[in-house]
Amino acid sequence: xxxxxxxxxxxxxxxxxxxxxxxxxxxxxxxxxxxxxxxxxxxxxxxxxxxxxxxxxxxxxxxxxxxxxxxxxxxxxxxxxxxxxxxxxxxxxxxxxxxxxxxxxxxxxxxxxxxxxxxxxxxxxxxxxxxxxxxxxxxxxxxxxxxxxxxx
Numbered sequence: 001x002x003x004x005x006x007x008x009x010x011x012x013x014x015x016x017x018x019x020x021x022x023x024x025x026x027x028x029x030x031x032x033x034x035x036x037x038x039x040x041x042x043x044x045x046x047x048x049x050x051x052x053x054x055x056x057x058x059x060x061x062x063x064x065x066x067x068x069x070x071x072x073x074x075x076x077x078x079x080x081x082x083x084x085x086x087x088x089x090x091x092x093x094x095x096x097x098x099x100x101x102x103x104x105x106x107x108x109x110x111x112x113x114x115x116x117x118x119x120x121x122x123x124x125x126x127x128x129x130x131x132x133x134x135x136x137x138x139x140x141x142x143x144x145x146x147x148x149x150x151x152x
Contacts, residue, residue, distance in 0.1 A: 006114055007066035009102055013118075014057050015070035016098070020091060021050045023075035027084045034081060039135070039151035046128050053124070056117050063113070081144065085136045092129040099125060 024047045032040040058068065076091065078084035099122045106115035139147045 002109055003064055003066075006106065006109060006111055007061060007064055009105060010057055010061040010064075010066065010114070011068065011070040013099075013102065014054060014061070014068065015072050016095065017050065017054050017057065018070070018072040019075050020095065021047070021054070022072070023077065023091060024050065024088070026075060026077050027088060030077075030079065030084060031081070034148070036081070036148060036151045042131075046131055049124065053121055060114055060117060081148070082136075082139060085132055085139065089129065089132045089136060092125055092132060096122065096125050096129065 024043070028040055028043050028047070031043060061068065076087050078087045099118055103115055103118045103122060106112075106118060138150075142150070
């Protein structure tokens with residue numbers, strides 16, 4: 001097993017998940033400020049496990065004897081509902097592509113202890129993406145005013 005490559009991959013993932021957490025929390029605040037409390041509550045439920053995800057990745061890094069050496073990128077933030085959903089969808093899609101590569105890489109390294117957490121994360125992220133796509137579709141079909149009334 002190429003531990004240094006796995007450690008680098010885990011550090012990259014930790015940085016990306018911190019960026020995603022910042023983005024999601026910021027969008028949650030923006031959605032709440034728009035008066036969309038039901039949507040904010042639903043989003044909060046979808047992102048509530050992100051600190052545990054970060055902890056599991058950090059724990060795996062430390063189990064390998066690695067050291068935290070991650071960089072948190074600048075989140076991409078929307079200012080209106082349609083843009084927020086679009087940005088989060090793009091982030092989820094890009095993240096899933098990267099996560100699936102990480103699953104394959106860990107598997108190719110015969111590192112099931114790293115592969116399995118990434119597989120669980122993929123499943124969770126796919127559910128989050130499906131939810132976002134559903135919300136975007138509903139917004140598009142209903143229009144902003146009826147959608148906002150539904151999600152207030």
